[in-house]
Amino acid sequence: MLTDTKKTSTIPVYNSYTGEIIGSVPQSSEQDVMNALDTAKKGEAIGKKMPASERISILKKAVLLMEQEFDVLANLIATEGIKTISQAKKEVTRALQTMQLSAEEASRISGATIPFNAVPGSEDRMGYELKCPIGIVVAITPFNDPLNLVCHKLGPAIAAGNPVILKPSDYTPLVAIKFGEILFKAGLPKEMLSIITGAPEYFGDALISDDRIRLISFTGGVTAAKIIQRKAGLKKMVMELGSNSPVIVLSNADLEDAVQSCVSGAFFASGQNCVGVKRVFVDAAIYDSFLKKFVAQTATLKIGAPLTEGVDIGPIISKQALNEIDQFVIESIDHGATLIAGGKKIGNSYIPTVLVADCNNDIANCKEVFGPVVTISKVENLEQAIDCCNKSPFGLHAAVFTNDIQNAHKAINGLECAGVMINDSTDYRIDAMPFGGVKLSGIGREGVKSAIEAMSETKVVCFKLKK
Structure with missing residues (x-):
């Protein structure tokens, strides 16, 4: 689900090399965010019931569709973004790998048995842990890897069974929207993805502070990260921030x-x-x-x-x-x-x-x-x-x-x-x-497997057996 394209308020998208306008996207509002959260809440229920085989199928179909749209995706990256066409093609290739890896990792999400009977007094107990979807994920992505970093957030979220509200960079929203269309065509339920576009001063607080959100995955600058952390409340966060390597x-x-x-x-x-x-x-x-x-x-x-x-x-x-x-x-x-x-x-x-x-x-x-x-x-x-x-x-x-x-x-x-x-x-x-990163470079870890772990909750199950 994209934000309301019937809105009269839009923002232009520019060719970053020539400065020419190449498109426009809606300027979202707080109401758009509330609508997206209502939709994501429905997606949360869908994701919890979706078997791993279905999640894997969606991700694999997305890979095939991305391959068909390879040149379209690369040209969007090179037009609205900052990469040359050869660098953009490398990014699309990596994005394909990220989504393929997400499909593979979706089949490896597993818990472990717990040796309750190793503790005196618990000899009649046995159990295990389950990995469950964390819930609504807000993903905020930058302009410099406008496709692959979106894939690094959406791929693992889908693999783990979570709905996502995506906020792409104002500079590079078109490739993110195109990727959203690919996911829907691959079979992702509309309730499991919303894309919010436009300047965040019109909706930013609502996007990060609502209690229905369970995880914020942010890639961007330190200043914005501090604002998010201060306003977000009790939520899990994964942040990949700046550096001077x-x-x-x-x-x-x-x-x-x-x-x-x-x-x-x-x-x-x-x-x-x-x-x-x-x-x-x-x-x-x-x-x-x-x-x-x-x-x-x-x-x-x-x-x-x-x-x-x-x-x-x-x-x-x-x-x-x-x-x-x-x-x-x-x-x-x-x-x-x-x-x-x-x-x-x-x-x-x-x-x-x-x-x-x-x-x-x-x-x-x-x-x-x-x-x-x-x-x-x-x-x-x-x-x-x-x-x-x-x-x-x-x-x-x-x-x-x-x-x-x-x-x-x-x-x-x-x-x-x-x-x-x-x-x-x-x-x-x-x-x-x-x-x-460490220090001011971030909190937590991305990478497909690490992101899936962050986007999952552990549920402990214990059986007391009859003697």
């Missing part, structure tokens, strides 16, 4: 591989990626070589229209975001950083930017920038690099390039983050792995 490159690393991985990780999706490479701490012995190669490879990246094959850098999502990136670069320089490359806007895009800064630069090496900007800093040893990484208030992913297993384990144990990639970019991720 660091990389450590040691002198015994494969230099070419480290450079290639860091450039790719820094500038994929124009740097608008929560696990994208933002800070690189390089051993002094190879610092000059790394910096030279990094800048040279960055200069080869092609900026242009997202639907053009061969383009590496597409648009920034909004003028406001462009200005925020520019301000970050200016503030970093004011605090002592040196601009090595980039630092300029081109239309709605931003040139891939390389800063050099001292490890203690509290802007360049601590704040989050959601754009194609990376800071490179020289360190004397691994211990200093770990300390520099940990000064950040964020803790999502980190990466270490080294051929020394001892150094790898020292970094794994010392880094304050939720994921450590060895000899790979911070943005490496598969959809089956637990995903989330």
